[in-house]
Amino acid sequence: MVDFVGLYNYWIVVFLMMAGLYVVIEHGNLVKKMVGLTVFQAAVFVLYITLGKVRDGTAPIVAEGIEIYSNPLPHVLILTAIVVGVATLALGLALVVRIREAYGTIEEDEIGDQDGPAI
Amino acid sequence: MTAHLPALQVVLTLLAAPACILVRGRDLAFLLALSTTWAAFAVSCLLLDQVLTTGTISYELGGWAAPFGIEYRVDALNAFVLLIVSGIGAVVLPFTPRSLLIEMVGEKAYLFYCAFLLCLTGLLGVAITGDAFNLFVFLEISSLASCILISLGPHRRALTAAFQYLVVGTIGATFIVIGIGLIYGATGTLNMNDIAERLPATGYNRTVIAAFAFLIVGAAIKLALFPLHFWLPKAYTYAPSTVSAFLAATATKVGVYVLIRFLFTVFGVEFSFEVLPTALPLMVLAVLAMFVASTIAIFQDSVKRMLAYSSVAQIGYMVLGLSLVTVDGLTASVVHLFNHALMKGALFLAIGCIAYRQASFRIEDFAGMGRRMPWTMAAFTAGGLSLIGIPLTAGFISKWYLILAALAADEPLIAALIVISSLLAVIYIWRVVEAAYFREPPPGAPTGEAPAALLVPTWLLIALNVYFGIETSLPVGVAEHAARALMGAGP
Numbered sequence: 001m002v003d004f005v006g007l008y009n010y011w012i013v014v015f016l017m018m019a020g021l022y023v024v025i026e027h028g029n030l031v032k033k034m035v036g037l038t039v040f041q042a043a044v045f046v047l048y049i050t051l052g053k054v055r056d057g058t059a060p061i062v063a064e065g066i067e068i069y070s071n072p073l074p075h076v077l078i079l080t081a082i083v084v085g086v087a088t089l090a091l092g093l094a095l096v097v098r099i100r101e102a103y104g105t106i107e108e109d110e111i112g113d114q115d116g117p118a119i
Numbered sequence: 120m121t122a123h124l125p126a127l128q129v130v131l132t133l134l135a136a137p138a139c140i141l142v143r144g145r146d147l148a149f150l151l152a153l154s155t156t157w158a159a160f161a162v163s164c165l166l167l168d169q170v171l172t173t174g175t176i177s178y179e180l181g182g183w184a185a186p187f188g189i190e191y192r193v194d195a196l197n198a199f200v201l202l203i204v205s206g207i208g209a210v211v212l213p214f215t216p217r218s219l220l221i222e223m224v225g226e227k228a229y230l231f232y233c234a235f236l237l238c239l240t241g242l243l244g245v246a247i248t249g250d251a252f253n254l255f256v257f258l259e260i261s262s263l264a265s266c267i268l269i270s271l272g273p274h275r276r277a278l279t280a281a282f283q284y285l286v287v288g289t290i291g292a293t294f295i296v297i298g299i300g301l302i303y304g305a306t307g308t309l310n311m312n313d314i315a316e317r318l319p320a321t322g323y324n325r326t327v328i329a330a331f332a333f334l335i336v337g338a339a340i341k342l343a344l345f346p347l348h349f350w351l352p353k354a355y356t357y358a359p360s361t362v363s364a365f366l367a368a369t370a371t372k373v374g375v376y377v378l379i380r381f382l383f384t385v386f387g388v389e390f391s392f393e394v395l396p397t398a399l400p401l402m403v404l405a406v407l408a409m410f411v412a413s414t415i416a417i418f419q420d421s422v423k424r425m426l427a428y429s430s431v432a433q434i435g436y437m438v439l440g441l442s443l444v445t446v447d448g449l450t451a452s453v454v455h456l457f458n459h460a461l462m463k464g465a466l467f468l469a470i471g472c473i474a475y476r477q478a479s480f481r482i483e484d485f486a487g488m489g490r491r492m493p494w495t496m497a498a499f500t501a502g503g504l505s506l507i508g509i510p511l512t513a514g515f516i517s518k519w520y521l522i523l524a525a526l527a528a529d530e531p532l533i534a535a536l537i538v539i540s541s542l543l544a545v546i547y548i549w550r551v552v553e554a555a556y557f558r559e560p561p562p563g564a565p566t567g568e569a570p571a572a573l574l575v576p577t578w579l580l581i582a583l584n585v586y587f588g589i590e591t592s593l594p595v596g597v598a599e600h601a602a603r604a605l606m607g608a609g610p
Contacts, residue, residue, distance in 0.1 A: 021290070024286060024290070030282060033286060037286060037289055037290070040290070040293060041289070041293055044293055044296055044297055044300065047297065047300055048300050051300060051303065051304045074300075074303070077252055080252075080256060081255075081296060084256065084259045087259075087263055088259070088263065088285065088289050091263055091266060091267070091285060092282065092285050092286070095266075095270060095278055095281055095282045095285065096282070098270070098278050099275075099278045099279060099282065102275040102278055103275065111279055115275075115276055
């Protein structure tokens with residue numbers, strides 16, 4: 001039971017991940033899909049940051065009195081992953097704008113109804 | 120100079136991409152993109168030569184020693200993949216200025232060249248890096264850039280195809296990054312060789328198994344392994360033909376490379392295939408891909424969509440080879456990686472030539488194409504023969520090695536299935552050939568050959584298909600070399 005509660009960070013990760021993925025699959029609205037995707041990615045950020053945490057650790061600063069510190073590498077990796085996430089979101093939303101211009105809607109099923117057979 | 124080749128391989132195209140935006144002019148941007156792509160091809164030729172003569176190259180980026188710094192590790196396998204990617208880029212790029220695509224984007228063409236170079240950078244980076252997280256970053260660079268390229272297609276459906284590609288691609292890449300994070304948690308390192316050394320000490324606990332599952336599923340999404348292929352046909356159908364040719368010949372190949380790298384180098388043969396039963400599910404999915412995707416291809420009305428489904432089937436052959444877990448099987452996989460890049464590149468370029476004359480790719484609109492565009496249709500037919508695996512074409516060599524590997528692994532059923540599924544390819548290629556040569560062209564149908572700027576790259580790839588169908592020492596030699604290294608002390 002203590003383990004179960006002590007690992008609460010990971011439970012949050014799993015919950016966010018599944019919630020995000022569910023929204024991507026379930027929602028027909030393209031903006032909501034992007035929201036789901038972002039939540040899904042954010043879950044991974046939390047996972048990495050949790051991995052880097054050391055109990056009683058502080059920020060990794062070279063100074064007197066600081067002996068136990070968290071692993072900075074996952075933080076750095078996640079900075080990169082956040083940048084990738086922002087780029088993905090920006091590109092996705094830009095595509096949604098273009099889709100709205102071309103179809104007049106951002107609902108997936110309404111878009112599907114508008115086009116004839118494949119070219 | 121030669122010491123820094125691994126860095127140059129990626130940096131050249133990476134720097135040229137923003138430079139394309141700075142120079143603005145469409146012809147100037149094209150010349151810049153063309154010269155850097157050709158330079159990247161030259162670099163990968165030199166790298167392959169160096170690897171074959173002196174062995175694996177390890178390059179420490181910025182002088183930071185591995186495993187702390189990022190290491191670029193070039194062995195026979197990724198030198199070969201680099202050669203395929205940069206070579207196809209070098210052939211496809213001269214095709215673009217006269218293709219429909221540039222007429223559509225007009226003066227903004229420099230943005231297309233920028234995205235193309237970024238995509239090339241990403242694919243080359245995935246292939247060359249020896250660092251797991253670095254691989255993820257390059258994968259996302261290539262995936263975002265190819266998403267832009269796909270969205271430039273002539274029909275508005277290109278937009279939804281690109282959006283789906285973005286969403287599915289991101290989920291795949293995120294799966295990979297979860298896997299990498301879990302491995303990092305278990306081993307404390309990101310360097311692929313270092314991971315391989317430290318993994319046995321973890322006792323293959325549940326974290327490692329979860330990481331393995333995430334990585335393999337992530338890679339399977341990226342390489343469009345059946346049944347995770349659903350994004351691919353749409354993307355390749357609605358993308359501009361140049362982009363379809365480039366992506367079909369490179370992006371999924373790099374995906375297969377990632378799968379091979381993780382299965383054989385990072386996790387090792389022992390863990391991937393003995394501790395966990397990975398070979399059988401991969402083999403079943405590969406055979407299903409060959410049959411289901413080929414059958415769907417037979418029933419397509421659009422030739423471009425048919426070729427896209429055929430790509431899914433061909434990926435099945437590559438995965439089938441590696442799922443045999445023998446040196447022969449891996450050799451066949453890597454040879455097919457190379458040969459399929461040549462044939463699908465050629466076929467999609469032929470489609471690009473047709474797009475120059477007419478907007479429709481429906482089979483009934485191909486009526487009389489053999490008389491309306493004789494050179495283009497001859498190229499398409501030659502590429503189709505290679506796809507089927509007729510002797511004297513590159514496709515035959517792949518099938519030959521695959522069948523030999525299946526027989527050597529004591530799997531006669533698999534060998535028979537390879538032959539039967541090739542017959543399905545005969546059917547779908549024949550439907551196009553029949554329409555093109557045995558039906559009268561409809562009155563008023565657009566007639567006239569595509570310009571030489573389009574035909575020359577197409578025929579160059581066709582010539583390579585024939586050349587590597589006869590002279591096989593380069594692909595087979597390199598593939599064998601790579602397969603031996605991957606299997607290590609294994610069977």
